[in-house]
Amino acid sequence: MTLPEIQNKIETGLPGAKVEILDPYKDGVHIKALVTYQGFAGKSLIEQHRMVYATLKDELKAEIHALALETRSE
Amino acid sequence: MEPSVKTKIEELIKTKPVFLFMKGTPEMPQCGFSAGVVGVLKQLNIDFDSFNVLSDMNIREGIKEFANWPTIPQLYIKGEFVGGHDITVQMANSGELTKLIG
Numbered sequence: 317m318t319l320p321e322i323q324n325k326i327e328t329g330l331p332g333a334k335v336e337i338l339d340p341y342k343d344g345v346h347i348k349a350l351v352t353y354q355g356f357a358g359k360s361l362i363e364q365h366r367m368v369y370a371t372l373k374d375e376l377k378a379e380i381h382a383l384a385l386e387t388r389s390e
Numbered sequence: 391m392e393p394s395v396k397t398k399i400e401e402l403i404k405t406k407p408v409f410l411f412m413k414g415t416p417e418m419p420q421c422g423f424s425a426g427v428v429g430v431l432k433q434l435n436i437d438f439d440s441f442n443v444l445s446d447m448n449i450r451e452g453i454k455e456f457a458n459w460p461t462i463p464q465l466y467i468k469g470e471f472v473g474g475h476d477i478t479v480q481m482a483n484s485g486e487l488t489k490l491i492g
Contacts, residue, residue: 346422361477362459369460376460382423383461385476 317379319347322372326351329371348384356389364389395452403466408438408491411453412463415442423475424463430482436491467491 319337326335326349333353340348349368356364364387369376376383403409408431414420416428431438443450443462454460457471465472467490472478481487 361480362471362473365474365477366458373460382421384423 317375319344322347322349322375322380322383325375326368326371330355330367346382346384347380348386350386350388352388352390354389356387359389361387391452391455392448395448396456399449399453399456402441403469406437406439407468408436409466410438410440410463411443411449411466412440413442413444416440420444421462423461426475427463427465427478430479430487434482434488436488 319339323335323337327333330351330353333351333355335352336350338348338350340346351364351368353364353367355367359367365385368385368387372380372383402411410424410427410431412419412421412424412427414424416432419425419428428440441449443453450462453462453464457464459471459474461474463475463478465474465478472487472490473481478487481490
């Protein structure tokens with residue numbers, strides 16, 4: 317799964333979200349997603365991360381090994 | 391999830407106020423995120439127990455369903471799921487983690 321595919325999955329699942337995928341080690345494996353989404357407002361960090369994980373449900377079971385998350389509501 | 395697995399998880403998280411499900415052991419973590427949480431807890435001098443999910447496939451899968459959280463590590467404080475690696479680090483930096491442990 318490519319990084320743009322991951323970005324696309326999150327953006328599709330959270331319409332209007334701004335998503336940036338970082339690949340700090342340039343290995344395509346240990347990636348980090350920065351997600352800014354209005355729908356996070358009023359939600360706990362756990363809920364925010366669950367919402368992002370939900371968009372990558374199947375991928376997290378197999379293809380994605382290490383995904384760090386940073387979420388913001390604005 | 392098998393009821394026996396759920397019971398075992400519930401018993402484990404009650405054994406200590408701070409309990410970590412991780413890959414590997416605190417002395418020898420088998421994953422960068424697990425190592426990261428151990429590092430944060432040690433740095434803050436937080437006493438904790440852990441369970442190596444690589445030693446038990448049923449717990450490894452069961453814990454994801456238990457917390458409704460698809461990844462490991464998972465940190466529990468006073469029996470409540472607190473978060474994975476990123477949330478733990480964020481809460482450690484903000485001081486919330488030590489406040490929660492009290």
